[in-house]
Amino acid sequence: MLLYTYRSFDMELPTVDIKDADYIILGLPFDGTTSYKPGARFGPVLIRQATLNLESYILDYDIDIAELKIADAGDVALPVSIEDAIKVAVETIKEVRSINPRALPIFLGGEHSMTYPPVKVLEPKSYVVFDAHLDLRDSYQGSRFNHACVARRIHEMGVKVAIFGVRSGTREEVMFASQSGIEWVHARDYNFDAFVDLVSSLPEPVYVSIDVDVFDLPLVPETGTPEPGGLGFWEVIEALEWLTKRKKVAGFDIMEVSGDRLGNSTSITAAKLLFYVIGMSAR
Amino acid sequence: MLLYTYRSFDMELPTVDIKDADYIILGLPFDGTTSYKPGARFGPVLIRQATLNLESYILDYDIDIAELKIADAGDVALPVSIEDAIKVAVETIKEVRSINPRALPIFLGGEHSMTYPPVKVLEPKSYVVFDAHLDLRDSYQGSRFNHACVARRIHEMGVKVAIFGVRSGTREEVMFASQSGIEWVHARDYNFDAFVDLVSSLPEPVYVSIDVDVFDLPLVPETGTPEPGGLGFWEVIEALEWLTKRKKVAGFDIMEVSGDRLGNSTSITAAKLLFYVIGMSAR
Amino acid sequence: MLLYTYRSFDMELPTVDIKDADYIILGLPFDGTTSYKPGARFGPVLIRQATLNLESYILDYDIDIAELKIADAGDVALPVSIEDAIKVAVETIKEVRSINPRALPIFLGGEHSMTYPPVKVLEPKSYVVFDAHLDLRDSYQGSRFNHACVARRIHEMGVKVAIFGVRSGTREEVMFASQSGIEWVHARDYNFDAFVDLVSSLPEPVYVSIDVDVFDLPLVPETGTPEPGGLGFWEVIEALEWLTKRKKVAGFDIMEVSGDRLGNSTSITAAKLLFYVIGMSAR
Amino acid sequence: MLLYTYRSFDMELPTVDIKDADYIILGLPFDGTTSYKPGARFGPVLIRQATLNLESYILDYDIDIAELKIADAGDVALPVSIEDAIKVAVETIKEVRSINPRALPIFLGGEHSMTYPPVKVLEPKSYVVFDAHLDLRDSYQGSRFNHACVARRIHEMGVKVAIFGVRSGTREEVMFASQSGIEWVHARDYNFDAFVDLVSSLPEPVYVSIDVDVFDLPLVPETGTPEPGGLGFWEVIEALEWLTKRKKVAGFDIMEVSGDRLGNSTSITAAKLLFYVIGMSAR
Incomplete structure (x- = not known):
């Protein structure tokens, strides 16, 4: 067992130890800055x-x-404050990478603020994110590591950012994006070609983050900051299939699944996404 | 404070007094004839x-x-009977108009029966309504002001009626519509051009009513009389964007949001619609 | 309006301005350390x-x-981190006291960690708390102001602490209580006489905190850390009636009401408790 | 890992291997005959x-x-049919007993039909069961191993049966009980002395089964066949405290917890019961 983890729920999949795995799942169950x-x-x-x-x-x-x-490395026992949670998450991800540096890591959120630790450790060249929100605020509700700031912190690490499925942001975030060369596609303008055009030129490896609120509201009613008018399930799968074929992927995460009802729509959508992400990566 | 209102929930938006407003929000929390x-x-x-x-x-x-x-004028404290509720609502809307006759009024339902008081006071030339139901019954469950009769009562005031997104009605309502020159578009036949063709010729000003059950069921599961097979979120936004550009609008309402769970899908969809309606009206 | 507050939900009670009030309600909607x-x-x-x-x-x-x-002073807009939230809450409570130092303040939680700011400002001689938990930890999940530490922090301010309805705690908390002269009554041993015996000797003024999880689970299923085997509604009311008659009360709070369903059992129980606390204080 | 089990949810309790344990928890997640x-x-x-x-x-x-x-031996992966499920459960319990025959086994249901396998393997002299139902039917909905027949099947194994908290049964079950010397106490007549009088004379070892629907309905709303008018939480704890002091216990089970909401009242009540059962058995 890793230093800070506990075995969450057993997926009834035959699993191997971390050192022998090609795919490693790690949960980051944090929601300390959800608005x-x-x-x-x-x-x-x-x-x-x-x-x-x-x-x-x-x-x-x-x-x-x-x-x-x-390998299912369980969930990280994260402290209450966002700064401490990031420290513990970074340490645990480094521990996993030291045991097995070549496997594809897949992180399960937890808030989108928990995408910061994996990107910090994996140091990808670019960050492709599906999200209803720009998440380019400099700080929010008193914290620079709030979920609403994660894409900005990643940009500041020199990582090339591209955001798809957006339908919420402030004027300040839109201006910051244009000044910083961060490209994003509104949900109303999203289609496969728009995705390919933008992602083809991105440097590798790519870290791929899916905030489930990119999907249309009915698919993911139980999420931190829900928004109507999102993307269809197969629209996102299709884009990921193209990307995993063309680009070296440093890691995946599936964030912002929430609620307390076993088998709620959001968790079913996320579970199907998880199995497809693993399946497409093995093609 | 108005005679019969109480301040409902504070939207954390900076608001002004009714007399200084360009947009006035008023809640009509009535569901006395919901079937x-x-x-x-x-x-x-x-x-x-x-x-x-x-x-x-x-x-x-x-x-x-x-x-x-x-300005958020709060919610009207409405008596139980539909007739008294209409009287109190009409009086309160007149009170608001007397304080500020030029602002764009936006009413939050409450049942679709509560569209009758605003139309009665504002006296628009035409009534564009998005609704899964025709609402052209002469009377229903013992009342001529039942939510299922509201479009007929408005027609009888000499207002030109056009209904979009319909997928429920009686033979009697369909016959009444054809005899009365009331045009409506079935959800299955709905598209942007059908909307423009029908609305272009309507006299101004136009009162616009959105019964949230026009949206596809998964977007609005918590509503009085839900119906599958409805319109997408951006479909309705797109039509409203065209209408607010071409026609003088007398007022808006967003009706039939229901349920008891904070942040349920229906209220998220309605809230996003409310912000877009205000935003597009300020273009 | 106070510096950091927003008007939450209007209770349809006729209310007065803070400066003219005998009773002032203030919401502290924080749940950043809920476990x-x-x-x-x-x-x-x-x-x-x-x-x-x-x-x-x-x-x-x-x-x-x-x-x-x-007077309903609304809810305090609290930042995400517990330390900042305490600072803002203390400032706002001081602001209220400066406007009206004699009114009886009643705080609505939000987590039990938010009992710390009122006690810090009001400086009562003793702290009578109804709670399923001892809340005497020195620190929890990385924070000394976690909801599970609030009674210890209050004890350290030199305030005499008495806890009723307890049915959860660690050995360390039990030992700390006995070494520090903090008396508590297990839910299984609770009765009116046990309450009177212990509270009679407490110095005035008394700050009274009701963590709703003291009530039996079915009354308050929607609370942060639920526990079966709690007290009945009238048992707590009866004790409060005796206390408000015999002791000078510095303030009240009703904490740990949670969930997202309007009118859930926990909020109904808490609302009834709020009206009774105000009523009994006016006898 | 045992032949047919998978590791369910990690309870964050330090656990040991089955062979070293004094207490072994095993889940039997079957609900194939729930009515x-x-x-x-x-x-x-x-x-x-x-x-x-x-x-x-x-x-x-x-x-x-x-x-x-x-030791948490996880949950048994049970086939759909009741007969096969019983076979797999019996095999797994035997496997556990072969690894560690002296530890106290505690089974988590799953339906009350899953009490049959543990009793079959452990062969206790008597069976003390807390249940709102007699469960003395000969067969129900086409199966002799239906949850409504479990007490009869256990009686037929020559085990002395005593049932407490009953408030539901057919005339046929009542007649069978009286003819077979099976004693039971109606919830309305239940008290500590009635429990002690009946259990004192029971031969050892005793298998103790708690169908959570014995508790009053509000404590356990999420259960297979709910019944109002049940026992209080401490009432059952008090009886178990007496029994674990006086009689050798062959095993425990906590059955009929249901629902799909994490932290629902029924699961909170059952979790507290589980910790108290382990704690009292270690006195």
């Missing part, structure tokens, strides 16, 4: 429990992920 | 509370509604 | 909205609190 | 997740169960 609907701390357990509902065989890829080497 | 799922009385507080989740800046229009002069 | 079920940030709005369900006339005291001078 | 409200399959994960809410220190016994040797 509207708290509960993202239950995300990691909800996503795993929802996988009981799914076949491990991915029809589209003729791949059964039960035959892959997947 | 299926009661609870629309909570609509006004649910919509306002859901706005905590939203940015006041509208990306699409580069307009921050926090910079506009918005 | 199990987050959502106490919705407490203040849930409690007020639930008062719509209640008569203002208290049968038991033949007192109608609608005839009292009650 | 009214299905969902008991979620019981084991709900109970474990609810323990996150509790201190491991039991005030009443000055015992910290985190210092005890507890």
Whole structure:
């Protein structure tokens, strides 16, 4: 067991030890800076429990992920304050990487603020994020590591940022994006070609973050800051399939799953996304 | 404070007094004639509370509604019987108009029966309504002012009626519509051009009513009489954007938001609609 | 309006300005250190909205609190971190006291960590608290101001602490209590006489805090750290009636109301408690 | 790992291997014959997740169960049919007993039908059960192993049966009980002395089964066949405290926890019961 982790919910998938894995799942159950609907701390357990509902065989890829080497490193026991939580998360991710540096890490949120630690450790060249929000604030409700600031902190690390499915932001964030060369696509303008045009030129490796509130509201009603008018399930899958074929991916995360009802729509959507992400990465 | 109102939920938007406002919000929390799922009385507080989740800046229009002069006149304390509720609502709307006749009034329902008082006071030339139901019954469950009769009562005031997104009505209502020259578009036949064709010829000013059950069911599960197979969020926004550009609007309402859970999908959808309606009207 | 507050939900009670009030209500919607079920940030709005369900006339005291001078100072907009939240809360409570030092302050939580600011400002001689938990930890999940430490911090201010309805604590907390002369009564041993025996000797003024999880679980299912085997509603009311008659009370708070459903059991229980606390204080 | 088990939810309690344990927890997540409200399959994960809410220190016994040797053997992956599920459960319990025959086994339901396998393997002399229902039907909905028949099957194994907290049964079950010398106490007649009188004379060892629907309905709203008018939390604890002092106990189970909401009242009540059962058994 890792220093700060506890085994969350067992996904009934045959799993291997971290050192032998090709894919490593790690939960970051933090929701200390959620502004509207708290509960993202239950995300990691909800996503795993929802996988009981799914076949491990991915029809589209003729791949059964039960035959892959997947390690579930459990959830990190995160302290209450965002700064301490980031420290503990960074330490634990480094510990995982030291045991197995080549496996593809997949993080389960927890708030979008928890995308900062993986990007800090993995040091990707670019950051592709699906999100209803720009998350380019400099600080929010008294914290620079609030979930609403995560894309800005990542940009400041010199990582190239591209945001898809946006339908919420402030004038200040829009101006910061244009001044900083951060490209984003409004949900109303989103289509496959717009995604390919923008991502083709991005340097590798790419860290891919999916804030589930990018999906249309009915798919993910239980999320921290819900927004109507989002993307369809297969729209996002299609884009990820193209990306995992063309670019070296440093890591994935699935963030902002919330609520307290086992098998709620948001956790089912996220669980299906998790299995597809693993399946497409094994093609 | 107005005669019969109480300050519902504070939207954390900077607001001005009624006399200085360009936009006036007034809640009509009545659900006395709801036939299926009661609870629309909570609509006004649910919509306002859901706005905590939203940015006041509208990306699409580069307009921050926090910079506009918005007054929140609170909710009207409505008596139980529909006739008395209409009287009290009419009196309160007249009181608001007497204080400020030029501001754009936006009413938050409450049942669709509460669209009758605003139209009665504002006396628009035409009535554009997004609704899953025709609402052209002569009387229903013993009342001629039931929510299922509101479009007929408005037609009888000599107002030109056009209904979009319909997918429920009786043969009698369909016959009445054709005999009375009331045009409506089935949800299955709805598209932008059908909307423009029909609305272009309507006399001004136009009163615009959005019964949230026009949206597809998953967006608005918590509403009085839910119906599957409705319109998408951006479909309705796009039509309203065209209308607010081409026609003088006498007023708006967002009706039939229900349920009892803070931040439920229906109230999130209605809150986003409210901010976009104000934003597009300020373009 | 106070510096950091926003008007939450209007209780439909006739209210007066802070300077003219005999009773002042202030919401502290913070849940940044909740360990199990987050959502106490919705407490203040849930409690007020639930008062719509209640008569203002208290049968038991033949007192109608609608005839009292009650001010609703709204909710404090609290930053995300516990330390900053305490600073802002202390400042706002001082601001209220400067406007009106003689009125009885009643605070609505929000987590039990928010009892620290009122006690810090009001400087009572003793602290009577109804709680399922001892809350005598020195620090918890990385913070000394965690909700699980609040009684210890208050003890360290030299305030005499007495805890009733306890059914959860660590060995370390039990030892700290016995070494520090902090008396507490287990829920299984609680009765009126045990309360009177212990409270009679306490120095005045007394600050009274009610963590709603003292009540039996079915009354308050929506609370941060629920526990079965608690006290009955009238058991707590009876004790408060005796105390408000015998001792000078510096202030009250009703903490840990959570959930997201308007009119949930916990908020109904808390709203009734709020009206009774005001009514009994006016006898 | 055992043949048919998967590690459910990690209770954050320090645990030991099965062979070294004094207490072994095993989940039997089966709800194949539930007649009214299905969902008991979620019981084991709900109970474990609810323990996150509790201190491991039991005030009443000055015992910290985190210092005890507890093994969590996970949940048994049970097939759909009741007969197969019983076979797999019996095999797994035998496997556990072969690894460690002296530890106290505690089973988490799952339906009350899953009490049959433990009793079959452990072969106690008597069976003390807290239940709102007699469960003495010969067969129900086509199965002799339906949850409503479990007490009859156990009686037929020659085990002395005593049932407490009953408030539901058929005339046929009542006649069978009287003809078979099965004693039971109606919830309305239940008190500590009635329990002691009946249990004192029972032969040892005793298997103790707690169907959570024995508790009063508000404590356990999420259970397979809920019944109003049940026992209080401390009433059952008090009886178990007496029994674990006087009689050799072969095993415990906590059955019929259901629902799908993390931290629902039923799972909180069952989790507290689980910790008290372990604590009292270590006195």
